[in-house]
Amino acid sequence: MNRSSDGRTMTTVPVIEMADVSKIYPLPSGDVLALDHLSIRIERGEFVAIMGPSGSGKSTLLNQIGGLDVPTSGILRITGRNIRKMSDDSLTDLRLNTIGYIFQKFNLIPLLSAYENVEYPYILKHRCNDTTGRVSKLLADVGINKRMAKHKPAELSGGQQQRVAIARALINDPDILLCDEPTGNLDTKTGAQIMAMLTALHDQGRTVIIVTHDPSIGAQAERTIRIKDGKVES
Amino acid sequence: MKKDIILQISVRSIRLNFLRSLLAAIGIVIGVVAISSMGMMGANMTMSVTEELSAMANVLVVKPDSGGGGGGMMGGGGSSSDDDYIDKDQFDDIERAAGKYGNVYPLYQESDTIKIGDEERRATIYGMRDEDMATILTVANGTLPQTSNAVVVGPTFAENNDLTIGSRITIGDEDDEEAIIQKVRVVGILEEKGMSMDLNSDNAIIMTEKAYTGLYGGEGEYDQVNVILYDIDDADTATEAIEDQLNRKEDEVQVQDSSRMMESITSTVSTLTTFVMAIAGISLLVAATSIFNVMMMSVTERIREIGILRSIGTRKSEVLRMFIYEAVILGLVGAIIGAIMSVILGWLVVLAMVGTTKYFFTFASLIYVPVSMAIGIVICIVSGVYPAWRAANLDPIEALRSD
Numbered sequence: 001m002n003r004s005s006d007g008r009t010m011t012t013v014p015v016i017e018m019a020d021v022s023k024i025y026p027l028p029s030g031d032v033l034a035l036d037h038l039s040i041r042i043e044r045g046e047f048v049a050i051m052g053p054s055g056s057g058k059s060t061l062l063n064q065i066g067g068l069d070v071p072t073s074g075i076l077r078i079t080g081r082n083i084r085k086m087s088d089d090s091l092t093d094l095r096l097n098t099i100g101y102i103f104q105k106f107n108l109i110p111l112l113s114a115y116e117n118v119e120y121p122y123i124l125k126h127r128c129n130d131t132t133g134r135v136s137k138l139l140a141d142v143g144i145n146k147r148m149a150k151h152k153p154a155e156l157s158g159g160q161q162q163r164v165a166i167a168r169a170l171i172n173d174p175d176i177l178l179c180d181e182p183t184g185n186l187d188t189k190t191g192a193q194i195m196a197m198l199t200a201l202h203d204q205g206r207t208v209i210i211v212t213h214d215p216s217i218g219a220q221a222e223r224t225i226r227i228k229d230g231k232v233e234s
Numbered sequence: 235m236k237k238d239i240i241l242q243i244s245v246r247s248i249r250l251n252f253l254r255s256l257l258a259a260i261g262i263v264i265g266v267v268a269i270s271s272m273g274m275m276g277a278n279m280t281m282s283v284t285e286e287l288s289a290m291a292n293v294l295v296v297k298p299d300s301g302g303g304g305g306g307m308m309g310g311g312g313s314s315s316d317d318d319y320i321d322k323d324q325f326d327d328i329e330r331a332a333g334k335y336g337n338v339y340p341l342y343q344e345s346d347t348i349k350i351g352d353e354e355r356r357a358t359i360y361g362m363r364d365e366d367m368a369t370i371l372t373v374a375n376g377t378l379p380q381t382s383n384a385v386v387v388g389p390t391f392a393e394n395n396d397l398t399i400g401s402r403i404t405i406g407d408e409d410d411e412e413a414i415i416q417k418v419r420v421v422g423i424l425e426e427k428g429m430s431m432d433l434n435s436d437n438a439i440i441m442t443e444k445a446y447t448g449l450y451g452g453e454g455e456y457d458q459v460n461v462i463l464y465d466i467d468d469a470d471t472a473t474e475a476i477e478d479q480l481n482r483k484e485d486e487v488q489v490q491d492s493s494r495m496m497e498s499i500t501s502t503v504s505t506l507t508t509f510v511m512a513i514a515g516i517s518l519l520v521a522a523t524s525i526f527n528v529m530m531m532s533v534t535e536r537i538r539e540i541g542i543l544r545s546i547g548t549r550k551s552e553v554l555r556m557f558i559y560e561a562v563i564l565g566l567v568g569a570i571i572g573a574i575m576s577v578i579l580g581w582l583v584v585l586a587m588v589g590t591t592k593y594f595f596t597f598a599s600l601i602y603v604p605v606s607m608a609i610g611i612v613i614c615i616v617s618g619v620y621p622a623w624r625a626a627n628l629d630p631i632e633a634l635r636s637d
Contacts, residue, residue: 063631066545068545068630068631069631088549088550089549089550089551092544092547092548092549092550093547093549095545095546095547096546096547096548097547101545101546103634107538107541107542107545107546107634108542109243109539109542109543110539111243111246111247111250111539112239112242112243112246116239116242119239120239120546121546121547123239124239124547124548124552125547168546172547
């Protein structure tokens with residue numbers, strides 16, 4: 001079974017389309033309005049930074065865009081598909097095919113080697129091993145050699161892990177690269193290398209969304225969306 | 235090449251926590267060994283007992299119907315009340331009805347006081363026709379009695395009373411003035427026969443018909459008639475034939491079929507086996523708890539990993555599968571080691587408890603190995619279901635946040 005997406009054919013459709021989106025977390029002490037009638041539109045090929053202080057609703061927004069969570073109200077379309085109408089399996093498939101995640105803590109699977117980490121989403125999608133050499137090519141592109149590719153994540157440095165994570169995010173050729181503080185756990189130099197890599201990916205035509213609180217990172221994006229108290233500031 | 239990455243992760247998780255997983259699997263090993271060796275012991279015991287009993291189960295014992303329908307199964311009632319006997323005509327009828335199915339012979343039986351040296355005690359005394367003695371009895375030492383003052387004794391009886399060829403026994407109560415006293419001499423000691431329905435010759439005095447009727451009278455008034463069947467499968471047919479012949483108008487005799495006793499003993503053994511296996515099954519319950527515990531630990535430790543897997547596109551069902559695999563692997567490893575060990579230990583248990591392993595490598599015995607393996611694996615899967623379900627249904631956002 002092939003779980004490939006059909007989103008890419010509709011080129012005029014924005015990759016992210018949020019209209020009047022709210023997210024309410026019901027708590028015993030009262031409902032928390034994490035996203036307050038938010039409207040955002042991100043076109044294909046954009047390089048967007050979503051910025052805001054902690055508690056601004058930034059993470060909640062990221063979870064909505066990443067298909068990990070669904071809004072309480074409003075319309076959220078990812079590559080044209082309304083995620084509020086999707087089943088858990090469809091949402092999972094959306095994350096597999098349409099979104100490439102890059103996390104602050106790298107989030108590689110500790111039991112798998114670097115190579116297998118990159119291959120993992122490929123196997124989930126294609127139900128077979130990669131015989132096209134795509135995994136090796138992506139690893140080479142991010143600067144991970146064959147010897148390093150055999151190592152487990154714990155045996156790699158933070159920078160190397162994040163490179164592997166980028167290769168993993170790209171393996172299923174996603175519509176959106178979603179980066180959550182991608183340099184947050186790296187030193188300045190390594191962080192700069194990772195940012196250069198993401199900028200290069202954008203230059204190749206990919207949609208890159210970076211969520212960060214670091215203004216220097218945000219400045220490297222084409223467009224910045226500022227979030228405060230669950231609303232778009234500018 | 236097709237590769238199940240989900241299975242790979244399960245295998246690696248087990249390898250990573252090798253010791254913990256091994257300890258959990260040992261629980262299953264013990265459970266499987268306990269159940270299968272107990273089962274095998276029961277099966278071997280049943281087969282062994284069945285064979286031993288079938289040697290003596292080929293006997294029909296015909297007794298006069300005492301009206302109450304009672305009468306001990308073991309044929310050792312001992313009292314021959316004046317009215318309760320099988321007469322010569324009835325014996326002829328029995329022989330006519332059952333003669334073609336087996337060897338029919340009549341038996342006199344009495345329990346009487348005897349005196350050996352100065353010691354008085356009671357003993358079972360049988361009277362047999364000369365021709366029956368020749369076919370039924372086997373003498374280990376000496377000869378069969380020919381005269382009225384000669385007897386043969388069973389080996390147990392001889393041993394208990396220090397009797398040898400030539401020993402003297404006084405039959406009859408010397409204090410009872412009405413009793414007839416007869417002094418007899420032991421001319422033969424019988425071979426050991428083992429437990430038997432028809433004639434417990436091992437612990438008895440056996441004399442000729444003439445000697446017996448001389449002592450107790452009642453010639454032609456037999457206490458029981460035995461049919462030693464040529465083929466045990468004829469038991470029902472022969473029983474019916476005898477009952478048709480004699481019990482047409484009223485119940486003159488009752489026929490005791492010793493294969494019934496065998497059935498009841500076999501069923502007792504299998505009930506016991508089931509009971510012991512159920513106790514052994516408790517060890518599997520303990521194993522289930524430890525598997526459950528290990529699985530819960532595995533899930534708790536890997537919450538973050540589950541979050542990662544879910545966020546990058548692993549379906550709930552795939553996470554579920556990952557943890558079920560883990561339980562299945564633990565179960566399989568435990569069951570396979572358990573199976574190997576239960577063949578070894580089972581063999582030893584059977585040797586120790588049953589005394590023979592000649593039935594060990596039979597289907598009825600070895601079937602307990604795959605059965606207990608299956609039980610072990612199923613228990614593992616059942617204990618893994620809840621932890622796996624929990625893992626699959628974790629909120630990926632919450633899971634990612636955990637450390």
